[in-house]
Each structure stands twice: as C-alpha cells, then as structure tokens.
Amino acid sequence: MAARVVNVSAPEQTFLEKIYLIEVAKGMIRTLGHFFRNAPRTLLHEVPVIGKKLVAKLGIPTIHYPEQKRDYSDRFRGRHILKKRDDGTLKCVACYMCQTACPADCIHIEAGEHPNLAYEKHPVVFEIDLLRCVMCGFCVDACPKDAIWMTRDYELSFFTRQSAIYGIPELTEKPSDTASDGPGYGYRPYYGQSPMKKAGEFQPSGLALLPVLDLRAKAINRMPPPPQAPKPAPAQAAKPAA
C-alpha cells in the first residue's frame, strides 16, 4: 500500500524567490508570452474572407460568437425534426415510444387515423415542449420507425412559453435544416445507409419452411404502400388539429 503513494509537499522558497521581484518578472514573461502569441492570431479574425479560416486552423480556443460559430460533431443533440417518407407524409406512426422514453415528459402525442388507410395511424398532435426538454436524445433512440432525429440547431430562444412548444408544423423537417448554412443533422439512430429494409427485401423468419409463412412474407413485403398515393398530403390534414 505504501509504494503506490506519491507524497506531494509544498516546495520551499529560495532567497531569490522570496525577494519576489525576479519572480514578478518571470511571471510577466509567462503571461505576456501568451499575449504575444495569441494577439496576432486573434487579430487575423478581422481579415476578410481568409481570416476566419486561418483562425480556425491555428486553433484559437476563443470563438467570436455569433459571427463565428463552433463546429459541432454530427452527434450533437439539438432541436428535433420529424422525418418524412418519400411521398411527404410523416414517418411517425404515433406509437408513443418517444413519449414513454422521455425522462422530462416533454413530448405530447395524440394519435389519429391516417387519411391514407395504408398508413393506418399517424399523430394528430405531436408537441415537444423545448423548455422542458433536456436534449438527452432518448426519443431518437426509442423510435422504432426512424421518424425523429435531432439537428445541430442550438439557438433556441423564445419570447413566450407558448412559442416554445413546437407542434407538427415546426417539427417537420424543412429544406432549411439541411441547407449549406443550416444546422444540419445531429444525433440520429444510424449514420450512413438506413438499415431499414425496403419493400421486397424482407426475409421471412426462421420457420420459412412452412408454406403459410411464405404467404406471410409476401404480405410483409407488400406493406409499404406505393409512393403514388393521392396528393392530399396528411400534413395539411393534420394542420387544423395541431
């Protein structure tokens, strides 16, 4: 037990250290060194066009927010978005998984019947109270339908409490979210190709030897409806209720 301990004790001061003046000078050299190293680099920021890139490359830790913004990783947990299918309808099927997984009780869902019967169920109300949300990402983990992702948008400020409750119109993914100057995708259930199989790719489970299950496999592979579903987008149908 004794060998692993390293004893630290206060160092005794020499006479030169005690008279202090030399030490003051040494300290000044140290701090001024930082100043002269950092000042030119910080001034570079004012140089148009290339200045900001140079600063980023030289690694100045201070960021001139809001002109300059920090680059976050693609795991950043920011504002949520609801993903859409190819035909523009929400992927969400109102299964209440995210609402159940949420530790802050900030998600409120009301389910309804989808106008397109092939989709069966969809959220009539889907609200996230961003003032309650703790941005833990558990809703993204919990979603079995790949319907909720997060963006890198962290600039969330509101004038009223009511405006902090985002409904379906605000949460639905917009082109501006992934535009070149937009926040971009953040935390999501997978990175790269979606592991979700498309129609025709489903394998019947282990008991495929039975002809009945073969029929079942065919039925599963018919499940995702054809994309040429009629245009009355359910997003519009949902609007008055939201």
Added chain:
Amino acid sequence: MTAQTAAQPAVSFAPLLEKKFGGAIRPEPGPKSDIPTVGCDAATLKDLALFLRDDPNAKFDLLLDVVSIDRSRLPAAMRPRDGHRFGLSYLLYSTRHNQHLRVRVGVPEADPKVPTLVDTWPAANWFEREAWDLMGVTFEGHPNLRRLLTHNGFVGHPLRKDYEASQRWLCTEEDLLKTELAARTEVEEDIFETMTLNFGPSHPATHGTLRCVFRVDGEKIVAAESECGYLHRNFEKMAEEHTFTQVIPYTDRLNYCSPMINGNGYARTIEQMLGIEVPPRARAVRSILAEFSRIMDHMVCVGTNLVDLGALTNFWYAYQAREQIYSLLEACCGARLTSSYARIGGLSNDVPANFADWCRTLCREIEDELKEIDGLITKNRIAHKRMRGTGYISKADAIAYGFTGPCLRASGVGYDVRKDAPYDFYDEVDFDVPVADGGDNFARYLVRMEEMRQSIRIIEQLVKKLPGGPIVSDDYRVVLPPKEMVYNEMEGLIYHFKVVFEGIKVPPGEIYSFTEGGNGELGYSLVSDGSGRPYRLKVRPPCFPLFAAFEKMVIGGMVSDAVATLGTLNIIAGELDR
C-alpha cells in the same frame, strides 16, 4: 481488499460481534457484489457504533453515508423480519483494513426514533439531519435537528412513499430563511462587538448556491454556520418516479463539473445488480472519459479558486483545457456538458474514429496548461501566504468528518477507490495516488495538480491498449437492440418495446456501489423491488461531508481565508443539494 467483483467477503470480526452482543447483532446476507451487512436494533446501535469505531479488528473510522428507506411499499418477500416501516443503513469504511460495512437498523413507524451517532462520528451530523428532513426519522440527542435540504416552510417528508411528489411548498416568510446563528445573534448581548455576515447564497465567490452565515469580530470569524439546499430538486424522489434508463440524464446534473463520472457510477451500480458483463471497450472508454472529467473537475476547482485569490490568468489556462475536453466529449456523446453517455451495459455510441489521436493531443495540451499554472503558482509567494496554513484540517478530523477524495488525501490518508477497490480498467494501469500531509489549502491544491498529471498517465496507458469490439452489451433485456433488428425483425422490436415501456427489470435487493468521483467517493445505494424503477436510490455525494465540515474549518481565520477554503474544498452545489 474489497475487490468489488469478488464474492462478498465475510465480516472478519464476526465472532467478536457475536461474543460481545450475542443475538442482538445478525449478519444479513446480500448480493455477491454488495458490501457486508450487519443488522441491529436501535437499542444496541450506540454500543455497536462505538465498538466498530474503536475495536482494532474493525476500526470503521469513516462514516460514509446514512441511507434512510421507507419500506412500506416493498413486496412482502422483501419486508424485513422486524416489520418496521423505516430502515436506516449506516455505511462505514475502515481506513486501516480497507473494508466497507453496512449497519442496518429498523425504525418503527409509531415512534421513529434512533439514538444519534454524532458523538461517534461527527460526519453523522448532516447525514442525520438529511434523513430527518427527507424521511422523518428522529435522532435522539442530535444537537441541531432541523431541516437541511428543504426549507423551514416545508410540510411533510418527501422521501416517504405516501408523499405526493407534485406538491409545492413556497417559502414566503422571511423568518423561515434565518439560520440558527443569525437568529441567535439578534438576542445576544455582544451585538456591538461582533457582527453577522451573510456569505451567499448568490455570492460570486461561492461558485454555486451555497450559503454561510459568519459571525465576525473585525475580519476574524468567531462562529459560522453553513447551509445548503438552495439547488435541491430531490434527485432521489425523481429517480423513484422514472425507469432505470431515464435516471441517466438526471445523474449528469449531480456534479456538473464532471458529468461522465456520475453516469458511469450509476450505470455500474445497475450493472452490478443485474450481474451483466460490460464489453471491455466500453469500460476502457468510460475510464478514459472519467479521467478527462476528473481533470476538468480539478481544473475548475484550481482555476476558480485562484480567481478568488486574485490570480485571474490561471483561470483562462485551466478553462482552455476544459473547453478542449468538452469538444472531445461532444464528439463522443453529442453534448458538451449534459453528456448522458453512459447506458446500462455500456455506452450509447462508439467513440469517433480519431479518438485515440485526439486523446493524445489533448494530453499534450493539458500538460502545457498544467505547466503554466504550476509555473505561476506553486512557488508563488502570494499563493503561499494565502494558502499555506489556512483552512487546516487534521488527519483525524478529516476522517471523523467523512472526507474522501483529494481533500482526504491532502490530509495524509491515501484512500482512493481506483486503487483500493479497482473497477473498470484501473487495476490494469499504473498510476500513483498523491498524498500530502499539510491538510491546508495549499496541500489540497498540490494534490489536485498531481492528480491531474496522474490522470494523464492513466489516459495515455488506456489509449495505448484501447480494446476493440462492441461498445455496449448484447443483452437485449437491458440494452436497446441495434436498429437493424428493431426496424426489420419482430424479435428486435419486441425487445425494444419491452425495454422502453417496462424499463429494465433489476432483480430485488440492495447494493452499495462506489466509484472515485471528482471530489471523493461517489456512492450509489440502490434498493430494487424487482420492478422497472428504482425503489430507493441514494447518492453519497462527496461534497456533502466536506461542506458540513466547512463551518468548523473557517473558525478562527479571516473571511478571505474562508473564501480560499471553500474554493479548495470544491463544493459543487448540484451534487451537494441533489
């Protein structure tokens, strides 16, 4: 050695207990990974405590925690034989024998009284006040049994199972906010000689909502009383209302200077209870990020403490390193401060591809920053004058008040959970435990500086042998299955559904699991009733005993020394108040 994974060690002094107390003491079997437990009655508690503290074979000199529990909603099979509604568990540690022990006492509902142990362990003072405040167990003979975490206008005891969590009690009367000391001063005669000074709760030097009332004679403190609870949100009650997974984001808010360590400790507790294996890669990454968090914690402590002493520059050097670590954490888990990275069974995501190189670069940068702080402070005459000899606590007092972590090591006791009960990867890396004998503010500063260097050593060794493989266990009763399974297979979806809706089914039982937090031993006492939610989860916040001793440490010193002492103790309000 209480190696936490080994079988539960027998109480070596059990025959002695038998001989001295006869049938009044009974060893109580628990899960394999739990600490040994003995049960006793309220009547024998005082004698037993004295025996355990003083007998050379026991020597349990450090009281870690007092855990209270309301057993009224426990399933019948888990009810104790005595049938009492309340239970108290005293968690003890022996610095001589490196052994943990739990002493369990039943308290009847009709007359919830237990003799106080403040005379045996001074640390019991605040722990007992907390148990009275939150659970309503009275401690006979306690010198100051008043509310601690809640305010004086509060009605009821929130951790009782029949307390409705959504109730609100507003503190509107000014008198209710007065501490005992402030109220006493008004009536005493020497009011013209001394004056009462309110320090906090929102004072820039307290770095958090801590309050202390000083009675000063000129600049000298003659009496002091510290108070906490301004950031109290009852984490423990909240944990009872959420599933095991949902508690993880709450743990980030305990010690917000090192959130990773809290999450790891919590996940470890549940994993021990479940008995599941965590993949080696997850354990290594947890250790690496925990060490980075420890560096952040110490950087915040040293940096802000020096600001309070007037040395602002070091703060920037320390915070620069901290910012860089936050960026690494963000790339791993998606948030800079509220990480929620740990999952029961592993971690939520694998680390980024450049993780190892990033860690090495960071280690170099942190070393540079440390050298700068070292060069400016360690031999600085002003720093010596301000910190040497102030805020002194002796070895015996530090143990008696329940200190752990850097503050205990600065008083000369080399207890470090990473060494004495190794977990994760700490038994496979080579590092030293810094110990100083000074017991003063400067010793605590030196210990923290050295610990950061040791943390860098640990990180470098772990990065070198970072194992491959999965980052999370594949036990789908506990862990959410991978998305390929959830999206495409019925079985995967069923497991996913069960984990989300029902929570993790933790087997019934009680456990105390401890890790080394930024400020000392961070313990989680968990009682599970077999459902998806914790029945009782008690955190042992390392700050709590430190702040309890603060009022004793500052007496006789200057007000400005009190600021320095508060800084080196590194009280984090989120963890102190829970």
